[in-house]
Amino acid sequence: MERKHCKxxxxxxxxxxxxxxxxxxxxxxxxxxFENANINVIAKKAGISIGLMYKYFETKEDLFxxxxxxxISELHRVIGEVLESDDKILVRAEKLIRTIQEAAEPxxxxxxxxxxxxxxxxxxxxxxxxxxxxxxxxxAYTGFLARAKADGDIRPDCDERLFAFxxxxxxxxxxxxxTCDYYKERFTVYCGEDILEDNEKVVRELLKFLESxxxxxxxxxxxxxx
Amino acid sequence: MERKHCKxxxxxxxxxxxxxxxxxxxxxxxxxxFENANINVIAKKAGISIGLMYKYFETKEDLFxxxxxxxISELHRVIGEVLESDDKILVRAEKLIRTIQEAAEPxxxxxxxxxxxxxxxxxxxxxxxxxxxxxxxxxAYTGFLARAKADGDIRPDCDERLFAFxxxxxxxxxxxxxTCDYYKERFTVYCGEDILEDNEKVVRELLKFLESxxxxxxxxxxxxxx
DNA sequence: TCTAAAAGGGTGAGCAGTTGCTCATAGCTA
DNA sequence: TAGCTATGAGCAACTGCTCACCCTTTTAGA
Numbered sequence: 001m002e003r004k005h006c007k008x009x010x011x012x013x014x015x016x017x018x019x020x021x022x023x024x025x026x027x028x029x030x031x032x033x034f035e036n037a038n039i040n041v042i043a044k045k046a047g048i049s050i051g052l053m054y055k056y057f058e059t060k061e062d063l064f065x066x067x068x069x070x071x072i073s074e075l076h077r078v079i080g081e082v083l084e085s086d087d088k089i090l091v092r093a094e095k096l097i098r099t100i101q102e103a104a105e106p107x108x109x110x111x112x113x114x115x116x117x118x119x120x121x122x123x124x125x126x127x128x129x130x131x132x133x134x135x136x137x138x139x140a141y142t143g144f145l146a147r148a149k150a151d152g153d154i155r156p157d158c159d160e161r162l163f164a165f166x167x168x169x170x171x172x173x174x175x176x177x178x179t180c181d182y183y184k185e186r187f188t189v190y191c192g193e194d195i196l197e198d199n200e201k202v203v204r205e206l207l208k209f210l211e212s213x214x215x216x217x218x219x220x221x222x223x224x225x226x
Numbered sequence: 227m228e229r230k231h232c233k234x235x236x237x238x239x240x241x242x243x244x245x246x247x248x249x250x251x252x253x254x255x256x257x258x259x260f261e262n263a264n265i266n267v268i269a270k271k272a273g274i275s276i277g278l279m280y281k282y283f284e285t286k287e288d289l290f291x292x293x294x295x296x297x298i299s300e301l302h303r304v305i306g307e308v309l310e311s312d313d314k315i316l317v318r319a320e321k322l323i324r325t326i327q328e329a330a331e332p333x334x335x336x337x338x339x340x341x342x343x344x345x346x347x348x349x350x351x352x353x354x355x356x357x358x359x360x361x362x363x364x365x366a367y368t369g370f371l372a373r374a375k376a377d378g379d380i381r382p383d384c385d386e387r388l389f390a391f392x393x394x395x396x397x398x399x400x401x402x403x404x405t406c407d408y409y410k411e412r413f414t415v416y417c418g419e420d421i422l423e424d425n426e427k428v429v430r431e432l433l434k435f436l437e438s439x440x441x442x443x444x445x446x447x448x449x450x451x452x
Numbered sequence: 453t454c455t456a457a458a459a460g461g462g463t464g465a466g467c468a469g470t471t472g473c474t475c476a477t478a479g480c481t482a
Numbered sequence: 483t484a485g486c487t488a489t490g491a492g493c494a495a496c497t498g499c500t501c502a503c504c505c506t507t508t509t510a511g512a
Contacts, residue, residue: 130415162417189356202388205384
Protein backbone atom coordinates (compact mmCIF):
# COMPACT_ATOMS: atom_id res chain seq x y z
CA MET A 1 0.00 0.00 0.00
CA GLU A 2 2.82 2.39 0.71
CA ARG A 3 6.30 2.25 -0.72
CA LYS A 4 9.31 2.40 1.49
CA HIS A 5 10.59 5.81 2.33
CA CYS A 6 14.31 5.25 2.09
CA LYS A 7 16.63 3.73 -0.46
CA UNK A 8 18.48 0.43 0.14
CA UNK A 9 21.68 2.35 0.80
CA UNK A 10 20.20 3.76 3.98
CA UNK A 11 19.29 0.32 5.24
CA UNK A 12 22.82 -0.85 4.61
CA UNK A 13 24.35 2.15 6.36
CA UNK A 14 25.92 2.02 9.79
CA UNK A 15 23.19 2.00 12.48
CA UNK A 16 24.89 4.80 14.38
CA UNK A 17 24.79 6.95 11.29
CA UNK A 18 21.17 6.07 10.64
CA UNK A 19 20.35 7.17 14.15
CA UNK A 20 22.29 10.42 13.74
CA UNK A 21 20.56 11.26 10.48
CA UNK A 22 17.08 10.58 11.86
CA UNK A 23 17.69 12.42 15.12
CA UNK A 24 19.13 15.42 13.31
CA UNK A 25 16.11 15.37 11.02
CA UNK A 26 13.77 15.23 13.99
CA UNK A 27 15.64 18.14 15.57
CA UNK A 28 15.32 20.34 12.52
CA UNK A 29 11.82 19.39 11.44
CA UNK A 30 10.40 19.76 14.93
CA UNK A 31 12.11 23.09 15.47
CA UNK A 32 11.33 24.68 12.10
CA UNK A 33 8.52 22.68 10.52
CA PHE A 34 8.72 20.77 7.27
CA GLU A 35 8.84 23.73 4.90
CA ASN A 36 11.37 25.81 6.83
CA ALA A 37 13.77 22.99 7.57
CA ASN A 38 16.62 22.82 5.07
CA ILE A 39 17.77 19.40 3.97
CA ASN A 40 21.23 20.70 3.08
CA VAL A 41 21.57 21.91 6.65
CA ILE A 42 20.31 18.60 8.04
CA ALA A 43 22.94 16.78 6.01
CA LYS A 44 25.67 19.10 7.24
CA LYS A 45 24.58 18.83 10.89
CA ALA A 46 24.40 15.05 10.57
CA GLY A 47 27.95 15.06 9.24
CA ILE A 48 27.27 13.75 5.74
CA SER A 49 27.19 15.38 2.31
CA ILE A 50 23.89 16.18 0.56
CA GLY A 51 25.04 13.87 -2.18
CA LEU A 52 24.96 11.02 0.28
CA MET A 53 21.72 12.22 1.77
CA TYR A 54 20.16 11.73 -1.64
CA LYS A 55 21.73 8.28 -1.87
CA TYR A 56 19.74 7.53 1.26
CA PHE A 57 16.45 9.29 0.44
CA GLU A 58 14.53 9.98 -2.73
CA THR A 59 13.23 13.34 -1.54
CA LYS A 60 13.17 15.68 1.42
CA GLU A 61 9.66 14.47 2.10
CA ASP A 62 10.78 10.87 2.42
CA LEU A 63 13.32 11.89 5.02
CA PHE A 64 10.58 13.75 6.87
CA UNK A 65 8.31 10.73 6.79
CA UNK A 66 10.95 8.44 8.21
CA UNK A 67 11.61 10.92 10.99
CA UNK A 68 7.89 11.03 11.65
CA UNK A 69 7.64 7.24 11.87
CA UNK A 70 10.49 7.24 14.34
CA UNK A 71 8.74 9.87 16.43
CA ILE A 72 5.40 8.11 16.35
CA SER A 73 6.77 4.74 17.33
CA GLU A 74 8.54 6.36 20.26
CA LEU A 75 5.30 8.01 21.41
CA HIS A 76 3.44 4.73 21.03
CA ARG A 77 6.08 2.89 23.01
CA VAL A 78 5.62 5.28 25.92
CA ILE A 79 1.83 5.09 26.09
CA GLY A 80 1.96 1.38 25.24
CA GLU A 81 3.57 0.66 28.57
CA VAL A 82 0.72 2.37 30.35
CA LEU A 83 -1.96 0.65 28.34
CA GLU A 84 -0.68 -2.84 29.10
CA SER A 85 -1.81 -2.69 32.67
CA ASP A 86 -5.22 -3.84 33.66
CA ASP A 87 -6.48 -1.06 35.87
CA LYS A 88 -9.87 0.41 36.22
CA ILE A 89 -10.66 3.20 33.84
CA LEU A 90 -9.96 6.24 35.98
CA VAL A 91 -6.76 4.76 37.31
CA ARG A 92 -5.68 4.24 33.76
CA ALA A 93 -6.66 7.77 32.86
CA GLU A 94 -4.57 9.06 35.73
CA LYS A 95 -1.55 7.09 34.58
CA LEU A 96 -1.96 8.43 31.07
CA ILE A 97 -2.16 12.01 32.26
CA ARG A 98 0.92 11.64 34.42
CA THR A 99 2.79 10.01 31.58
CA ILE A 100 1.94 12.91 29.30
CA GLN A 101 3.19 15.34 31.91
CA GLU A 102 6.41 13.50 32.59
CA ALA A 103 7.16 12.75 28.95
CA ALA A 104 6.38 16.30 27.79
CA GLU A 105 9.93 17.55 28.18
CA PRO A 106 11.96 14.58 26.88
CA UNK A 107 9.53 13.85 24.06
CA UNK A 108 8.77 17.40 23.00
CA UNK A 109 10.43 16.95 19.61
CA UNK A 110 8.27 13.93 18.86
CA UNK A 111 5.07 15.66 19.90
CA UNK A 112 5.93 18.65 17.76
CA UNK A 113 6.40 16.41 14.75
CA UNK A 114 3.05 14.83 15.46
CA UNK A 115 1.53 18.29 15.68
CA UNK A 116 3.15 19.09 12.35
CA UNK A 117 1.27 16.42 10.41
CA UNK A 118 -1.95 17.54 11.98
CA UNK A 119 -2.07 20.32 9.42
CA UNK A 120 -1.34 18.01 6.50
CA UNK A 121 -3.93 18.29 3.76
CA UNK A 122 -5.45 15.68 1.53
CA UNK A 123 -3.11 15.95 -1.44
CA UNK A 124 -0.76 13.68 0.49
CA UNK A 125 -1.57 10.36 2.13
CA UNK A 126 -3.42 11.75 5.10
CA UNK A 127 -5.56 8.64 5.26
CA UNK A 128 -2.60 6.30 5.46
CA UNK A 129 -0.95 8.26 8.26
CA UNK A 130 -4.05 8.91 10.27
CA UNK A 131 -4.81 5.18 10.18
CA UNK A 132 -1.31 4.22 11.13
CA UNK A 133 -0.95 6.74 13.91
CA UNK A 134 -4.38 6.92 15.43
CA UNK A 135 -5.47 3.32 15.27
CA UNK A 136 -3.05 2.31 18.03
CA UNK A 137 -4.73 4.50 20.62
CA UNK A 138 -8.10 3.79 19.06
CA UNK A 139 -7.71 0.05 19.67
CA ALA A 140 -6.52 0.63 23.18
CA TYR A 141 -9.20 3.10 24.20
CA THR A 142 -12.19 1.33 22.70
CA GLY A 143 -10.89 -1.89 24.23
CA PHE A 144 -10.82 -0.68 27.76
CA LEU A 145 -13.95 1.41 27.39
CA ALA A 146 -15.81 -1.72 26.32
CA ARG A 147 -14.57 -3.47 29.39
CA ALA A 148 -15.43 -0.52 31.60
CA LYS A 149 -18.92 -0.63 30.20
CA ALA A 150 -19.27 -4.34 30.89
CA ASP A 151 -18.08 -3.71 34.44
CA GLY A 152 -20.58 -0.89 34.90
CA ASP A 153 -17.86 1.72 35.32
CA ILE A 154 -19.29 3.92 32.59
CA ARG A 155 -22.84 4.58 31.56
CA PRO A 156 -24.34 1.69 29.64
CA ASP A 157 -26.00 3.76 26.95
CA CYS A 158 -22.83 5.40 25.59
CA ASP A 159 -21.15 4.78 22.27
CA GLU A 160 -17.66 3.49 23.02
CA ARG A 161 -16.14 4.79 19.84
CA LEU A 162 -17.32 8.32 20.34
CA PHE A 163 -16.37 8.25 24.00
CA ALA A 164 -12.92 7.02 23.02
CA PHE A 165 -12.74 9.88 20.55
CA UNK A 166 -13.63 12.47 23.19
CA UNK A 167 -11.22 10.93 25.64
CA UNK A 168 -8.38 10.95 23.14
CA UNK A 169 -9.20 14.50 22.10
CA UNK A 170 -8.69 15.65 25.66
CA UNK A 171 -5.42 13.80 26.02
CA UNK A 172 -4.10 14.90 22.65
CA UNK A 173 -4.87 18.52 23.40
CA UNK A 174 -3.23 18.16 26.78
CA UNK A 175 -0.12 16.73 25.16
CA UNK A 176 0.09 19.68 22.77
CA UNK A 177 -0.59 22.06 25.65
CA UNK A 178 2.57 20.93 27.43
CA THR A 179 4.69 21.11 24.30
CA CYS A 180 3.65 23.34 21.40
CA ASP A 181 4.03 27.07 21.80
CA TYR A 182 0.60 28.15 20.70
CA TYR A 183 -1.19 25.48 22.75
CA LYS A 184 0.96 26.35 25.73
CA GLU A 185 -0.12 29.96 25.53
CA ARG A 186 -3.74 28.94 25.18
CA PHE A 187 -3.33 26.73 28.22
CA THR A 188 -2.15 29.65 30.34
CA VAL A 189 -4.86 31.95 28.98
CA TYR A 190 -7.41 29.49 30.28
CA CYS A 191 -5.77 28.28 33.45
CA GLY A 192 -3.28 30.94 34.53
CA GLU A 193 0.48 31.40 34.24
CA ASP A 194 1.31 28.74 36.80
CA ILE A 195 -0.68 25.89 35.33
CA LEU A 196 2.34 24.43 33.57
CA GLU A 197 4.00 23.94 36.95
CA ASP A 198 1.03 22.52 38.79
CA ASN A 199 0.76 18.98 37.48
CA GLU A 200 -1.27 17.77 40.44
CA LYS A 201 -3.99 20.31 39.84
CA VAL A 202 -4.34 19.23 36.23
CA VAL A 203 -4.51 15.56 37.17
CA ARG A 204 -7.08 16.22 39.87
CA GLU A 205 -9.36 18.40 37.77
CA LEU A 206 -9.19 16.34 34.61
CA LEU A 207 -10.11 13.25 36.61
CA LYS A 208 -13.04 15.15 38.09
CA PHE A 209 -14.06 16.24 34.62
CA LEU A 210 -13.89 12.70 33.35
CA GLU A 211 -15.71 11.32 36.32
CA SER A 212 -18.61 13.64 35.92
CA UNK A 213 -18.09 16.60 33.71
CA UNK A 214 -21.39 18.34 34.04
CA UNK A 215 -23.88 16.86 36.40
CA UNK A 216 -27.24 17.52 35.00
CA UNK A 217 -30.68 16.16 35.57
CA UNK A 218 -31.62 13.18 33.45
CA UNK A 219 -34.86 14.87 32.54
CA UNK A 220 -33.16 17.79 30.90
CA UNK A 221 -31.08 15.45 28.84
CA UNK A 222 -34.14 13.47 27.83
CA UNK A 223 -35.76 16.67 26.77
CA UNK A 224 -32.82 17.43 24.53
CA UNK A 225 -32.88 14.02 22.96
CA UNK A 226 -36.16 14.33 21.17
CA MET B 227 2.00 46.52 21.91
CA GLU B 228 1.49 45.46 18.33
CA ARG B 229 1.93 47.58 15.27
CA LYS B 230 -0.65 47.73 12.51
CA HIS B 231 -0.38 45.11 9.85
CA CYS B 232 -1.16 47.15 6.77
CA LYS B 233 0.05 50.42 5.33
CA UNK B 234 -2.16 53.55 5.17
CA UNK B 235 -2.69 52.99 1.46
CA UNK B 236 -4.69 49.85 2.22
CA UNK B 237 -6.96 51.72 4.60
CA UNK B 238 -7.58 54.36 1.95
CA UNK B 239 -8.34 51.76 -0.71
CA UNK B 240 -11.79 50.95 -1.99
CA UNK B 241 -13.63 48.71 0.53
CA UNK B 242 -14.61 46.27 -2.22
CA UNK B 243 -10.99 45.86 -3.15
CA UNK B 244 -9.96 45.45 0.47
CA UNK B 245 -12.52 42.69 0.78
CA UNK B 246 -11.32 41.00 -2.41
CA UNK B 247 -7.71 41.09 -1.32
CA UNK B 248 -8.45 39.64 2.12
CA UNK B 249 -10.79 36.95 0.81
CA UNK B 250 -8.30 35.90 -1.85
CA UNK B 251 -5.63 35.77 0.81
CA UNK B 252 -7.84 33.64 3.03
CA UNK B 253 -8.51 31.32 0.08
CA UNK B 254 -4.87 30.79 -0.67
CA UNK B 255 -3.52 30.65 2.86
CA UNK B 256 -6.19 28.23 4.03
CA UNK B 257 -5.74 25.98 1.01
CA UNK B 258 -1.93 25.90 0.94
CA UNK B 259 -0.71 27.09 4.32
CA PHE B 260 1.41 30.16 4.92
CA GLU B 261 4.66 28.86 3.45
CA ASN B 262 3.21 27.36 0.30
CA ALA B 263 0.93 30.22 -0.57
CA ASN B 264 2.48 32.59 -3.10
CA ILE B 265 1.90 36.30 -2.60
CA ASN B 266 2.44 36.99 -6.32
CA VAL B 267 -0.38 34.57 -7.06
CA ILE B 268 -2.62 36.14 -4.44
CA ALA B 269 -2.06 39.54 -6.01
CA LYS B 270 -2.88 38.20 -9.47
CA LYS B 271 -6.01 36.39 -8.30
CA ALA B 272 -7.15 39.48 -6.44
CA GLY B 273 -6.71 41.47 -9.65
CA ILE B 274 -3.94 43.80 -8.53
CA SER B 275 -0.23 43.95 -9.26
CA ILE B 276 2.34 42.79 -6.71
CA GLY B 277 3.70 46.31 -6.76
CA LEU B 278 0.40 47.51 -5.36
CA MET B 279 0.22 44.61 -2.96
CA TYR B 280 3.45 45.90 -1.44
CA LYS B 281 2.00 49.39 -1.29
CA TYR B 282 -0.69 47.82 0.89
CA PHE B 283 1.42 45.49 3.03
CA GLU B 284 4.94 45.58 4.36
CA THR B 285 5.46 41.83 4.04
CA LYS B 286 3.72 38.61 3.11
CA GLU B 287 3.41 37.88 6.80
CA ASP B 288 1.49 41.09 7.41
CA LEU B 289 -1.00 40.12 4.75
CA PHE B 290 -1.36 36.73 6.40
CA UNK B 291 -1.97 38.28 9.78
CA UNK B 292 -4.69 40.56 8.47
CA UNK B 293 -6.37 37.57 6.82
CA UNK B 294 -6.12 35.72 10.10
CA UNK B 295 -7.74 38.56 12.02
CA UNK B 296 -10.57 38.60 9.53
CA UNK B 297 -11.04 34.85 9.93
CA ILE B 298 -10.96 34.97 13.70
CA SER B 299 -13.43 37.78 14.00
CA GLU B 300 -15.79 35.88 11.74
CA LEU B 301 -15.51 32.77 13.92
CA HIS B 302 -16.05 34.84 17.03
CA ARG B 303 -19.09 36.48 15.51
CA VAL B 304 -20.68 33.10 14.91
CA ILE B 305 -20.12 31.66 18.37
CA GLY B 306 -20.84 35.06 19.89
CA GLU B 307 -24.45 34.79 18.83
CA VAL B 308 -24.79 31.49 20.62
CA LEU B 309 -23.10 32.72 23.76
CA GLU B 310 -25.41 35.68 24.19
CA SER B 311 -28.35 33.53 25.17
CA ASP B 312 -28.97 32.69 28.75
CA ASP B 313 -29.58 28.95 28.65
CA LYS B 314 -28.61 26.27 31.06
CA ILE B 315 -25.22 24.78 30.48
CA LEU B 316 -26.08 21.66 28.52
CA VAL B 317 -28.52 23.52 26.32
CA ARG B 318 -25.77 25.95 25.56
CA ALA B 319 -23.37 23.12 24.86
CA GLU B 320 -25.85 21.64 22.45
CA LYS B 321 -26.24 24.93 20.61
CA LEU B 322 -22.49 25.26 20.33
CA ILE B 323 -22.09 21.76 18.93
CA ARG B 324 -24.82 22.31 16.37
CA THR B 325 -23.32 25.63 15.38
CA ILE B 326 -19.97 23.97 14.83
CA GLN B 327 -21.59 21.35 12.65
CA GLU B 328 -23.60 23.81 10.60
CA ALA B 329 -20.79 26.32 10.23
CA ALA B 330 -18.21 23.67 9.32
CA GLU B 331 -18.78 23.91 5.59
CA PRO B 332 -19.21 27.66 5.10
CA UNK B 333 -16.47 28.55 7.57
CA UNK B 334 -13.96 25.90 6.65
CA UNK B 335 -11.47 28.41 5.31
CA UNK B 336 -11.53 30.32 8.59
CA UNK B 337 -11.11 27.20 10.67
CA UNK B 338 -8.18 26.09 8.54
CA UNK B 339 -6.49 29.42 9.08
CA UNK B 340 -7.03 29.04 12.80
CA UNK B 341 -5.54 25.57 12.61
CA UNK B 342 -2.60 27.05 10.75
CA UNK B 343 -1.51 29.33 13.58
CA UNK B 344 -1.80 26.47 16.01
CA UNK B 345 1.62 25.30 14.83
CA UNK B 346 3.17 28.73 15.16
CA UNK B 347 6.27 28.72 17.34
CA UNK B 348 7.54 31.21 19.82
CA UNK B 349 9.83 33.22 17.57
CA UNK B 350 6.73 35.10 16.50
CA UNK B 351 4.14 36.73 18.76
CA UNK B 352 2.39 33.57 19.83
CA UNK B 353 1.48 35.15 23.11
CA UNK B 354 -0.22 38.11 21.51
CA UNK B 355 -2.32 35.95 19.19
CA UNK B 356 -3.22 33.30 21.71
CA UNK B 357 -4.44 36.06 24.03
CA UNK B 358 -6.38 37.80 21.34
CA UNK B 359 -7.97 34.66 19.95
CA UNK B 360 -8.55 32.47 22.96
CA UNK B 361 -9.59 35.01 25.54
CA UNK B 362 -12.97 35.55 23.87
CA UNK B 363 -14.09 31.98 24.41
CA UNK B 364 -12.27 31.90 27.72
CA UNK B 365 -14.36 34.79 29.04
CA ALA B 366 -17.54 33.23 27.77
CA TYR B 367 -16.92 29.74 29.09
CA THR B 368 -15.65 30.66 32.53
CA GLY B 369 -18.55 33.07 32.80
CA PHE B 370 -21.26 30.55 32.24
CA LEU B 371 -19.45 27.81 34.12
CA ALA B 372 -19.35 30.08 37.16
CA ARG B 373 -23.06 30.60 36.86
CA ALA B 374 -23.67 26.90 36.36
CA LYS B 375 -21.74 26.26 39.53
CA ALA B 376 -23.75 28.81 41.47
CA ASP B 377 -26.92 27.18 40.16
CA GLY B 378 -25.71 23.73 41.17
CA ASP B 379 -25.61 22.50 37.58
CA ILE B 380 -22.01 21.37 37.84
CA ARG B 381 -20.10 19.90 40.71
CA PRO B 382 -19.20 22.52 43.31
CA ASP B 383 -15.61 21.38 43.83
CA CYS B 384 -14.40 21.92 40.29
CA ASP B 385 -12.02 24.56 39.00
CA GLU B 386 -13.95 26.61 36.45
CA ARG B 387 -10.88 27.60 34.46
CA LEU B 388 -9.71 24.06 33.97
CA PHE B 389 -13.20 22.87 33.19
CA ALA B 390 -13.54 25.65 30.64
CA PHE B 391 -10.23 24.52 29.17
CA UNK B 392 -11.39 20.91 28.85
CA UNK B 393 -14.70 22.00 27.41
CA UNK B 394 -13.05 24.23 24.83
CA UNK B 395 -10.55 21.51 23.99
CA UNK B 396 -13.39 19.19 23.06
CA UNK B 397 -15.13 21.81 20.96
CA UNK B 398 -11.95 22.96 19.25
CA UNK B 399 -11.04 19.39 18.32
CA UNK B 400 -14.55 18.82 17.08
CA UNK B 401 -14.32 21.93 14.92
CA UNK B 402 -11.07 20.71 13.37
CA UNK B 403 -12.57 17.25 12.96
CA UNK B 404 -15.27 18.62 10.67
CA THR B 405 -12.83 20.70 8.65
CA CYS B 406 -9.14 19.79 8.54
CA ASP B 407 -8.11 16.74 6.55
CA TYR B 408 -5.98 15.01 9.13
CA TYR B 409 -8.49 15.55 11.93
CA LYS B 410 -11.28 14.37 9.68
CA GLU B 411 -9.44 11.12 9.04
CA ARG B 412 -8.78 10.68 12.72
CA PHE B 413 -12.47 11.26 13.38
CA THR B 414 -13.45 8.42 11.05
CA VAL B 415 -10.76 6.12 12.44
CA TYR B 416 -12.35 6.53 15.84
CA CYS B 417 -16.01 6.72 14.95
CA GLY B 418 -16.46 5.08 11.55
CA GLU B 419 -16.80 6.31 7.99
CA ASP B 420 -20.31 7.65 8.45
CA ILE B 421 -19.71 9.81 11.47
CA LEU B 422 -19.32 12.96 9.39
CA GLU B 423 -22.90 12.50 8.17
CA ASP B 424 -24.48 11.66 11.49
CA ASN B 425 -24.64 14.97 13.29
CA GLU B 426 -27.34 13.83 15.68
CA LYS B 427 -25.24 10.99 16.99
CA VAL B 428 -22.36 13.32 17.73
CA VAL B 429 -24.61 15.79 19.52
CA ARG B 430 -26.22 13.06 21.56
CA GLU B 431 -23.01 11.35 22.60
CA LEU B 432 -21.04 14.47 23.32
CA LEU B 433 -23.85 15.70 25.54
CA LYS B 434 -23.82 12.36 27.34
CA PHE B 435 -20.07 12.62 27.71
CA LEU B 436 -20.37 16.10 29.13
CA GLU B 437 -23.21 15.18 31.39
CA SER B 438 -21.33 12.36 32.96
CA UNK B 439 -18.30 11.17 31.17
CA UNK B 440 -17.21 8.30 33.34
CA UNK B 441 -19.44 7.44 36.21
CA UNK B 442 -17.23 6.21 38.92
CA UNK B 443 -17.56 5.74 42.62
CA UNK B 444 -16.57 8.71 44.73
CA UNK B 445 -14.44 6.46 46.89
CA UNK B 446 -12.19 5.51 44.00
CA UNK B 447 -11.69 9.15 43.17
CA UNK B 448 -10.93 9.98 46.79
CA UNK B 449 -8.37 7.22 46.81
CA UNK B 450 -6.68 8.77 43.81
CA UNK B 451 -6.60 12.20 45.35
CA UNK B 452 -4.18 11.46 48.14
C1' DT C 453 47.86 -15.11 -7.27
C1' DC C 454 47.47 -11.26 -10.01
C1' DT C 455 44.69 -7.98 -12.44
C1' DA C 456 40.93 -5.64 -14.29
C1' DA C 457 36.44 -4.44 -14.05
C1' DA C 458 32.35 -3.63 -11.65
C1' DA C 459 29.86 -1.89 -7.73
C1' DG C 460 29.22 0.72 -4.01
C1' DG C 461 30.28 4.66 -0.52
C1' DG C 462 31.12 9.32 -0.39
C1' DT C 463 31.80 14.39 -1.97
C1' DG C 464 30.23 19.22 -2.93
C1' DA C 465 30.09 22.68 -6.66
C1' DG C 466 26.52 24.26 -8.84
C1' DC C 467 22.05 23.94 -11.72
C1' DA C 468 17.37 25.22 -12.15
C1' DG C 469 13.28 26.53 -10.35
C1' DT C 470 10.91 29.35 -7.10
C1' DT C 471 9.51 33.50 -4.76
C1' DG C 472 9.60 37.59 -1.62
C1' DC C 473 10.26 41.98 -2.76
C1' DT C 474 12.14 46.45 -5.40
C1' DC C 475 12.12 50.15 -8.43
C1' DA C 476 11.88 52.71 -12.58
C1' DT C 477 8.17 54.27 -14.83
C1' DA C 478 3.60 55.97 -16.09
C1' DG C 479 -0.77 58.00 -15.58
C1' DC C 480 -4.02 60.73 -13.06
C1' DT C 481 -5.64 64.48 -9.90
C1' DA C 482 -5.22 68.76 -7.38
C1' DT D 483 4.84 70.72 -9.44
C1' DA D 484 3.64 67.51 -6.06
C1' DG D 485 1.58 63.53 -4.55
C1' DC D 486 -1.09 59.84 -5.23
C1' DT D 487 -2.35 55.06 -7.40
C1' DA D 488 -0.82 51.52 -10.19
C1' DT D 489 2.24 48.46 -13.06
C1' DG D 490 5.22 44.29 -13.83
C1' DA D 491 9.92 43.16 -15.36
C1' DG D 492 13.25 41.39 -12.96
C1' DC D 493 16.69 41.18 -8.92
C1' DA D 494 18.65 38.46 -5.33
C1' DA D 495 18.44 35.00 -2.27
C1' DC D 496 17.22 30.49 -1.28
C1' DT D 497 17.03 25.54 -1.73
C1' DG D 498 15.78 20.85 -3.49
C1' DC D 499 18.32 18.08 -6.06
C1' DT D 500 21.95 16.34 -9.76
C1' DC D 501 26.07 14.75 -11.49
C1' DA D 502 30.81 14.24 -12.51
C1' DC D 503 34.17 12.65 -9.81
C1' DC D 504 37.07 10.17 -6.31
C1' DC D 505 38.10 6.32 -3.41
C1' DT D 506 37.63 1.69 -1.56
C1' DT D 507 35.91 -2.97 -1.73
C1' DT D 508 34.20 -6.93 -4.08
C1' DT D 509 33.94 -9.91 -7.93
C1' DA D 510 35.56 -12.65 -11.72
C1' DG D 511 38.42 -14.37 -15.21
C1' DA D 512 43.09 -15.84 -16.57
